[in-house]
Amino acid sequence: MSRNECTSCDGRGLLADDEGWQYPCTICGGDGIFTEGDPTHPDHPINVDDMNRTLE
16 A cells, blocks of 8 residues: 555645634545545535534
8 A cells, every 4th residue: 555645634634724723634534644545535524614614
């Protein structure tokens, strides 16, 4: 298996919304590495509020 830096989060493991709130990358699972065979979609829908901010 080849290991590659996640292009969605640039290998940081975090994504940020337009207000600067950070959350774990949904593509790499927050580790910054996208390995061949990793799922490209989250296993469950992401809950967001009216402003499209993620809810925990």
